[in-house]
Structures are given as structure tokens and as C-alpha cells.
Amino acid sequence: MYVCWGDAAANTTHAEPCPSYLPWYGQVKDGFVFRRCDADGQWVRDETDMTWRDHSQCENVNPEEEQWEAWILSQLRVMYSVGYGISLAALTVALCILTQLRRLRCTRNLIHCNLFVSFILRAVSLLTRDALLIHQHNMVQGQEDMIVLLREKTLVGCRVAQTITQYCVAANYYWLLVEGLYLHNLLVVLSFSEESALPRYMALGWGAPVLFVVPWGVVRQLYENTQCWERNDNRSYWWIIRSPILFAVVVNFIIFLRILRILVLKLRANQMRRSDRKYRLAKSTLTLIPLLGIHEAVFNLIPEESAHGRVRYSKLGLELLLSSFHGLLVAILYCICNKEVQAELRRKLKDTFTREHSSCTSRSLPPSSGRPPIGEDLISESSEAAQPIARSRQC
Structure with missing residues (x-):
């Protein structure tokens, strides 16, 4: 032992x-x-x-350092738990807005909705897994025979939660890749059909992670069935999941560079001052970074096993901070602060206020015996007919 x-x-x-x-x-x-x-x-x-x-x-010759490391890790867990909780709330609001407003339903926003769902699943699965890990750790500390039986059942549930968590995290990375591919095809491919490409995007975002998460679970069950599968002592097994995710990150980074090149060429073609051109490029770059998850490419330049000491904790802290608040940033940029969404929300609120005002007015007026004026009929009919056209223009 x-x-x-x-x-x-x-x-x-x-x-x-x-x-x-x-x-x-x-x-x-x-x-x-x-x-x-x-x-x-x-x-x-x-x-x-x-x-x-x-x-x-x-024996540990410096127990104070061990206590300091344990305190740092506990604070990091609190930090990313808060980050995922806030992101979960913001993503839920953003998802409700995009799904409830019919005029915003199009291929682009449908892809955004799937990305939001992947962020939500990632947050929920990680928070659930942490709760099960803490519960399992507390049971391991017990010495009673009855708890040994309960521990085995807890380990099964914990391993299932760990596998689901790995799938949700992988799906989140692949939906970031879908966003990159969609934007790249929109800018580069001349005869790009959004509707025909949507089933392929759905298969890539939700189906591709199954192809490597399930084999990883089988390998862990057969060859490294230890505790809650939270440790990756055998790095070769961990690369079953890590290499496809790293592939998605690298492809998205290449797409990001290609999109930046296209933006630079378009901005140079426009007749504008250099300062305006730099501002537009910087704004577009900062907007693209969270959508494509480019910060992940930066962190992968320093492999986890090569970082030690304070460098490891600094990298881990920054990576967990950005990852946990990533969903919040995406929800704000691509829904809450989106001008199209804001305009549609204002129109919806205005229509609701107008209907309430008109209903109050109709109650205060004596009942009329005829139909509304012909002009109002024409306005209502034309507005109904114009909705599909406006919707297509918005999308």
C-alpha cells in the first residue's frame, strides 16, 4: 500500500x-x-x-506549501463554480430570447442556440460532477462496512457523470468549431447553402464527440478503472479525448487567421482612414475570439504536464477563469448586446404596450357597430405579409 x-x-x-x-x-x-x-x-x-x-x-519536508496548494485549488474551484453559475443564468436568458422571438429564427441564430445549449450542458455537468466528487470523497473517508457498499454505488454514478461531463465539454468545443466553419463558409464559399449545411453541422457538433468519448469510457473501464476517473495517471488513455479536442482548437485557430486576413483585405479595399481601419479590425478580432474560443489555442501552447509550480497554478487559474465565464461573454456579445436582438425586443415591447393601450382605450369607449376602417385593415394585412420578408432580411 x-x-x-x-x-x-x-x-x-x-x-x-x-x-x-x-x-x-x-x-x-x-x-x-x-x-x-x-x-x-x-x-x-x-x-x-x-x-x-x-x-x-x-515525507513532505514542506507541509506549509502543501496547505497553500490545497487552499489555492479550493479557491479556484469556488471561482469557476461562480463563473459557470453566472454563465448558466445568462445563457438561459439568451436562449429564451432567441427561441421565443420568431423573427430571429434563422440558420445563424439556430447555430448560436446550439452553442448556448452546449455551454449550458457543460456548466451543469461540471457542477454536478464536482458535487458527486465531493460526496464520493467524503464517503471514502468513512471506515464503516455499510459505507463501503454505498461507496461502490456512488462510484458508478460518479463515473457516469464523469463520462457525461467529458461529452458535454467535447460538444462545446465542437460547436465552437461549427461556428468557425459556418463563418468561414459564409465568407469564402460563393455558392454556400446554409439550410443544406445545417444537418452536417448538427452531426458534427453533437455526434463527433461520441466517437471518442465512448471509446475513452470503455478503455477506462477495462484498463484504468480507478476511483471516479478524475485522475489521468496514464496519459496515453487521456489522449483519446485530448487529441480530437486539440484538433478542433487548432482548426478553429486556422479559421480565425483566415477570417482576419479576409477582414484586412476588405477593410483596405474600403476608402477609410487608417485609424478607422485599425479600430474596425480590432473590434472584429475581439468579437471573434470568444465566438471561436481562440484563448484555448493559447493555453494549449503550454501542455499541462510541462507546467510546474507557480506557472502551473497561474495557467490553471487563468484558463479556468476564461473557460467558466466564456458562456457569459458569448451570451452578452451574440444576444444581449446584439443590435438585431435589441431592435426586435424593442419592437416586441412596443407591440405589447400598444395592444394593452388599445385594449384599455376600447374598454373606455362605447361599443361600435361596424368593422374597423378599411385603412386599418390594409395596414394590418400589409404588416402580416411583410413579416416573412423582414424575417429573411434580418437573417
């Missing part, structure tokens, strides 16, 4: 290097843990009848 012990001669002390899984292994990598083989060829036992060992050379 500490290291793997080799053979030892009777009446000798046997030494093994400190185990590499210790979080402070860098400080004790030259140390050893000892066992004593008795004259009868059996390991010496202590007063509690447990096999004696001396692992004093492998």
Missing part, C-alpha cells in the same frame, strides 16, 4: 525509492523507504500487527 517491494534476504533491511506518485516527489526523489526482513524470512510487524516500514525520508 505504498511501494512495490522486491525480495529481501532474511535478517536484512530492504530499501525502495520513494514512490513517484507523491505530490512532493521532486523534494524526496533521492530518498528511500525501508522494511526489515526478520530472521525467519517474514516482514517485521509493529505493535498494531501491521507491516513495519520507515518512510520518514519520503
